[in-house]
Amino acid sequence: MWRSSFPVGSLSVTDTAAPQPQHQARRTPLTHVHEQLGATLTDFAGWLMPLRYGSETAEHNAVRTAAGLFDLSHMGELSVTGPGASAALDYALVGAMSALRPGRARYTMICAEDGGVIDDLIVYRLADAEYLIVANAANAATVSRALGERAAGYEATVTDRTADYALIALQGPHAARILAALTDADLSEIKYYASYSAKVAGRPVLLARTGYTGEDGFELYVSPEDAEYLWAALTEAGSPHGLIPAGLAARDSLRLEAGMPLYGNELSRDITPYDAGLGWVVKLDKESDFVGKAALAAKAGEPPQRQLVGLTSQSRRVPRHGYDVLWNGSACGTVTSGTPSPTLGAPIAMAYVRPEVAVAAEAARSGLAVDVRGRPEPATLVPLPFYKRPA
Amino acid sequence: MTVPAELHYTPEHEWVAISGDVASIGITDHAQKALGDVVFVSVPAAGTRVTAGEPCGEVESTKSVSDLYSPVDGEVTEVNPEIDDDPGLVNSDPYGAGWLFRVKVDESDGDTPPGLLSAAEYSALTKEEE
Numbered sequence: 427m428w429r430s431s432f433p434v435g436s437l438s439v440t441d442t443a444a445p446q447p448q449h450q451a452r453r454t455p456l457t458h459v460h461e462q463l464g465a466t467l468t469d470f471a472g473w474l475m476p477l478r479y480g481s482e483t484a485e486h487n488a489v490r491t492a493a494g495l496f497d498l499s500h501m502g503e504l505s506v507t508g509p510g511a512s513a514a515l516d517y518a519l520v521g522a523m524s525a526l527r528p529g530r531a532r533y534t535m536i537c538a539e540d541g542g543v544i545d546d547l548i549v550y551r552l553a554d555a556e557y558l559i560v561a562n563a564a565n566a567a568t569v570s571r572a573l574g575e576r577a578a579g580y581e582a583t584v585t586d587r588t589a590d591y592a593l594i595a596l597q598g599p600h601a602a603r604i605l606a607a608l609t610d611a612d613l614s615e616i617k618y619y620a621s622y623s624a625k626v627a628g629r630p631v632l633l634a635r636t637g638y639t640g641e642d643g644f645e646l647y648v649s650p651e652d653a654e655y656l657w658a659a660l661t662e663a664g665s666p667h668g669l670i671p672a673g674l675a676a677r678d679s680l681r682l683e684a685g686m687p688l689y690g691n692e693l694s695r696d697i698t699p700y701d702a703g704l705g706w707v708v709k710l711d712k713e714s715d716f717v718g719k720a721a722l723a724a725k726a727g728e729p730p731q732r733q734l735v736g737l738t739s740q741s742r743r744v745p746r747h748g749y750d751v752l753w754n755g756s757a758c759g760t761v762t763s764g765t766p767s768p769t770l771g772a773p774i775a776m777a778y779v780r781p782e783v784a785v786a787a788e789a790a791r792s793g794l795a796v797d798v799r800g801r802p803e804p805a806t807l808v809p810l811p812f813y814k815r816p817a
Numbered sequence: 818m819t820v821p822a823e824l825h826y827t828p829e830h831e832w833v834a835i836s837g838d839v840a841s842i843g844i845t846d847h848a849q850k851a852l853g854d855v856v857f858v859s860v861p862a863a864g865t866r867v868t869a870g871e872p873c874g875e876v877e878s879t880k881s882v883s884d885l886y887s888p889v890d891g892e893v894t895e896v897n898p899e900i901d902d903d904p905g906l907v908n909s910d911p912y913g914a915g916w917l918f919r920v921k922v923d924e925s926d927g928d929t930p931p932g933l934l935s936a937a938e939y940s941a942l943t944k945e946e947e
Contacts, residue, residue, distance in 0.1 A: 466850070466851075466853075477853075477880075478853055481853075481854050481908070482853055482854055482879050482880075483854045483879065675853060675879055675880055679879065742856060742857040742877075742904075743857055743859075743877060744856065744857075744877060746882075765879065766854075766856045766879055773856075799875075799882070
């Protein structure tokens, strides 16, 4: 058994097959709660995280139809403050952070000089001179170091505040009504990609209408001391509405259905934002210079070498990270992520393929396949995202 | 975790039920829990010969793929017709409706085929892994 296990993120979950993961992994303020709930734990980027509590398919479906509760305390939080914070971030990141209004958030990336992606980020502007940058757990230290170096010439302070935050995500169509019972904040005023300091169940929370599932939902940045209390309060308020806890396995299948990239799969140091079809994050025309500008400007002017596409499989065998994509029998690309899709009822995958193949495959009725452990399984090109929540 | 006393087991987390010269085979509760939601099972077709200890199929779950090994030498007589449409049976009823395939065991003289573990031995093995 356990011949191969597939990455949740850029790390294998082989540990889950040998049930108990390394105990030197870091615990979040909620790890003991997951243990009490009987979750299968996994070592993810050095953190002991819940992979699933029961059935990951049930958890996935709950987020799509009701709500799911996630512990995301492993994510990295970096604060950038000072009169030079905006300018420092305009230089350090590919987006125009100075144009972000206080109370708003933006998806962006930090790239290297050669344009390769170091991490994808959510940046919250909390005040004129105060930003909160949220990085992937596996890249938090690297991003912290890079930001510190890049901010050196500016009147700005970069502080790693990961230990000061727990992060709970409440995601699903019932998220707002569940949260409304616990807060006086007017949730209808908190639009998508906005943030707001509020009290939830009496505790101070940075409330953000952001998420990684493709559903409406909130991410609650809280103090570690309040995490367990808030988790319980949200569970009590949410259970009557169908809320269940959801782990990293469901998080991955949800984001893939929503066409969202995962660093380590669709994004890496060898990939530019343009390769991933995310060139819109690069603001070449912002006034400031920024790290990677020359390389990215050159890339923007070139014909793309590869294209990120969506695939559905006609068999139930799932295309997985690293599998070859075949066009009329010849390798033409590689799968970056794959999962069974509970919403679509068929396996879905993202893959990088040669652009001319993407064009040809869209026009043809057949010819595309994925080599699934030695057998070519027919696949169909589909536009991303696979799933869009109902308006 | 359930380990029915009347069954036999393999270190690869499969159970074996012997009835005369036919062995029924599936994966254990421990295995289905570790795998997560099973989405596809590939079993050898009826009429295929299988060899003890050799991989003969796959169990694919949301996040992993595991080889299925034959615990015995023999010829496959039957495969579970429900598994294709409802692979979740492996999770919900691993020792019952989630059975995978049946093998007519070579040179069976009614004895337990060699190399299998008792329930107690299998329980001890899985405790060690935890």
